[in-house]
Amino acid sequence: MRRNGGLGFIYLSLLVALLLTVMPMPQQVKLFRPDWALLVVLYWTMALPGRVNILTAFVLGFLTDVLVGTVLGVNALAFSVVTFIVAVNYLKIRNFSVIQQALLIGLFLALYHLLLFWLSHFLTGVYFLPAYLWPVLTGMLVWPWLFWLLRRYRRQFKIQ
Amino acid sequence: MNAIFSRGPLLGLRLLLAVLCSVGLMVVDRYTERSTQLRSFLTSAVSPLFYIASLPETLLSGATEQFMSHQRLLDENARLKETLLRQNGQLQLLGYLQQENSKLRALLGSAPLADGQRLVAEILAVYSHPFSHQVVLNKGKNDGVTEHQPLIDERGVVGQIVSVGPTSSRALLISDNTHAISVRAERTGIRTVAEGLGQWDLLRVIHLPQSADIRVGDRLLTSGLDGLFPEGYPVAEVSRVQQDESQPFMTVYAKPYAQLDRIRHVLLLWPGARLEDVLDAEEPN
Numbered sequence: 001m002r003r004n005g006g007l008g009f010i011y012l013s014l015l016v017a018l019l020l021t022v023m024p025m026p027q028q029v030k031l032f033r034p035d036w037a038l039l040v041v042l043y044w045t046m047a048l049p050g051r052v053n054i055l056t057a058f059v060l061g062f063l064t065d066v067l068v069g070t071v072l073g074v075n076a077l078a079f080s081v082v083t084f085i086v087a088v089n090y091l092k093i094r095n096f097s098v099i100q101q102a103l104l105i106g107l108f109l110a111l112y113h114l115l116l117f118w119l120s121h122f123l124t125g126v127y128f129l130p131a132y133l134w135p136v137l138t139g140m141l142v143w144p145w146l147f148w149l150l151r152r153y154r155r156q157f158k159i160q
Numbered sequence: 161m162n163a164i165f166s167r168g169p170l171l172g173l174r175l176l177l178a179v180l181c182s183v184g185l186m187v188v189d190r191y192t193e194r195s196t197q198l199r200s201f202l203t204s205a206v207s208p209l210f211y212i213a214s215l216p217e218t219l220l221s222g223a224t225e226q227f228m229s230h231q232r233l234l235d236e237n238a239r240l241k242e243t244l245l246r247q248n249g250q251l252q253l254l255g256y257l258q259q260e261n262s263k264l265r266a267l268l269g270s271a272p273l274a275d276g277q278r279l280v281a282e283i284l285a286v287y288s289h290p291f292s293h294q295v296v297l298n299k300g301k302n303d304g305v306t307e308h309q310p311l312i313d314e315r316g317v318v319g320q321i322v323s324v325g326p327t328s329s330r331a332l333l334i335s336d337n338t339h340a341i342s343v344r345a346e347r348t349g350i351r352t353v354a355e356g357l358g359q360w361d362l363l364r365v366i367h368l369p370q371s372a373d374i375r376v377g378d379r380l381l382t383s384g385l386d387g388l389f390p391e392g393y394p395v396a397e398v399s400r401v402q403q404d405e406s407q408p409f410m411t412v413y414a415k416p417y418a419q420l421d422r423i424r425h426v427l428l429l430w431p432g433a434r435l436e437d438v439l440d441a442e443e444p445n
Contacts, residue, residue, distance in 0.1 A: 022213045024285050026422075054174040058181065065185075066202045067209065069294040069330065072195075073185030080178035087171055120291040123190050126337045126358050132290050 006159030010052060013040055013153065014060060022067050031131055034139040037064050038079060038112060042105065043150045045083050048160065049090045057083035070116075071123045078115040082108050098144045106140035196307060196323060203296075204325025210284045210296050277430040279303060281311075283423055284328060290358055293336040293420070295319070299428065300327045308388055310429045316394040316417030317341065317382060318426050333420050334395065335360055343395050344383035348373045351383050354396055354414055360421040363396050365412035372410060376401055380414055390431040 017040040025033065037060050044052035061079030065072045085108065086093060093101060113136060120126045153159075189195045281299040299305050301324050309321040311331050319333040332339050333356070340355040343365070350372055354363040368374060378398040384391030396414035403410055 019209065019213045022210060022285050024214050024217050054171065054178050058178040061182075062185070063206070066206055068289045069292040070289055071186055072189035072198075073182035076185065077179055077182035080175060080182065084171060084175040116291070119186070123186060124291065124338050126291045129290065129359070 006154075006157050007051065009153070009157045009159050010044055010048075013044075013150065014056070017041075018060070018063060018067065021064060032134045032138045034142045035109060035112065035135050037061075038082065038109070039105070039139055039143065039146055040150070041079065041083060042086050042108065043147060045086045046090050046093055047151070047154060049087050053087045054080050054083055070120065074116060074119045074123070077119065078112045081115060082112050085111075098147055101147065102140050102143040105143045106136055109136040109139045199323035199330070200307070200325060203323045203328065203330050204300070207296075207300075207325050207328040210328065214284050279305075279428045279430075281305075281426050281428050283426065286421070286423070291337065293319075293333040293339075293356065293358065293360075294322070295331050295333065295423070295426075297321075297329050297331060297426065297428075298327070300325045300329045302326055304430075305329050305428060310389045310393075310431065311426050312393055312429060313418045313423050313426050315419065316396070317389060318418045318420065318423060320388060321428075331426075334363065334416060334418075335420050340366075341389060341395060342383045342386040343380040345374055345398075346379040346381050347375075348378070350374060351385065352380075354380060361415050362399075363414045363416060365398070365414055366409065368410045368412055369408075370403060370405065370410055374398060374401060374410070374412060390429060 014037070017036040020036040021033075041052065041057050041060055045057070057079040058076050061076035062072070064070075064075040064079070068075070093104060096104065110133070113133060117126065117128060117132065121128075189198070279299060281297040281303075284296040284298050286295045297305075297311075305321060305324050307321055307324055311318040311320060317334060319331045319336070319339065321329050322332045323330045334341055334354070335356040335358070337356055337358040340353050342351070343354045344351050350368070352365050352368055352372075354365050357364055365374075365380070376398050380395045380398065382389040382391055382393045382395055394417045396416045398412060399415045400413040401410060402412075
């Protein structure tokens with residue numbers, strides 16, 4: 001078995017997730033955009049915790065900071081913390097049904113947004129609007145499909 | 161199996177490192193002077209991503225134009241010609257007024273209002289994270305764009321450039337939470353500051369005493385006192401005034417003229433006074 005099997009495919013999926021994060025869209029749709037990058041990192045952490053974990057999450061969070069224009073390090077920190085929780089509990093989470101997983105992912109996304117808001121509040125004094133939490137809901141709804149898609153992708157290219 | 165047992169502490173350590181690095185980044189970005197350079201460097205490093213990400217939209221709008229019917233194109237052409245004619249008429253008058261204005265200013269002995277250079281830029285990406293209202297433009301250092309350069313559209317002030325790459329740059333919008341702009345009410349001449357709230361259609365006008373004369377519908381123009389934005393461009397219209405005697409200041413909200421959530425093209429301004437500096441800085445290269 002090749003030690004390096006399919007690492008390129010993992011990075012490709014992460015790149016696509018980043019592109020989806022910055023793809024131009026109408027303002028009304030943007031508000032509901034799921035946090036693609038985080039969802040994809042969480043999937044890979046759950047599936048291959050030995051290959052993708054906190055370092056990948058940190059780098060991807062940092063890239064999100066650069067692309068999105070938030071204070072550098074804010075997304076990196078939130079990504080790392082959420083990925084840490086998943087990496088510690090990946091064996092338990094894997095055994096849940098997809099619906100239960102989606103609910104759990106909703107919880108993680110809520111934590112992510114809380115961290116993001118909290119840090120931004122201290123650093124730049126942003127105000128909270130309930131509309132900021134829409135991505136939690138859309139992320140939850142997207143999870144079962146994303147999970148299915150990425151699992152097929154993983155099996156197709158035998159990434160391990 | 162060994163890998164599983166060694167995971168616990170290892171992961172904890174990694175998390176600690178990641179958190180420390182993030183906190184370091186935050187401090188550097190927020191509280192030091194180097195951050196603008198760092199941001200500019202990073203902007204240029206990731207600019208290909210923006211070009212790729214906006215590709216589908218560009219193709220789509222290109223295709224729509226390709227298949228637009230002949231009749232519609234003719235209609236649009238006629239409409240644009242009419243608009244051009246009307247605006248040219250107004251421009252003739254403007255030229256005359258400008259001349260008169262500079263003569264009067266010369267008589268008064270005050271400095272003439274310098275006319276600056278301008279450049280049209282296209283928006284590559286509107287990044288809409290609620291905590292940062294920024295746009296990426298397709299013009300950069302190679303086109304003479306500099307940091308803190310003001311940005312307008314056909315209705316009003318849009319924002320200012322915060323970081324510059326070779327072929328793209330990033331602008332902060334006036335609605336961003338960290339942005340504030342010095343304004344003057346057109347009707348009464350009161351000078352104040354309008355700060356962003358992180359909402360597309362709302363600015364907050366701050367530090368207005370209870371006795372200030374301001375009403376809903378007042379136009380707020382740039383005052384030029386911040387040294388960045390040239391004087392006299394429309395910024396926002398006062399949309400709500402709340403007076404509460406128990407508070408030291410009035411609560412006033414305003415709606416930006418520029419449609420910040422759907423801008424496609426913007427004008428980059430080189431305010432007159434700085435034009436020579438820009439050219440001087442470019443010549444040695």
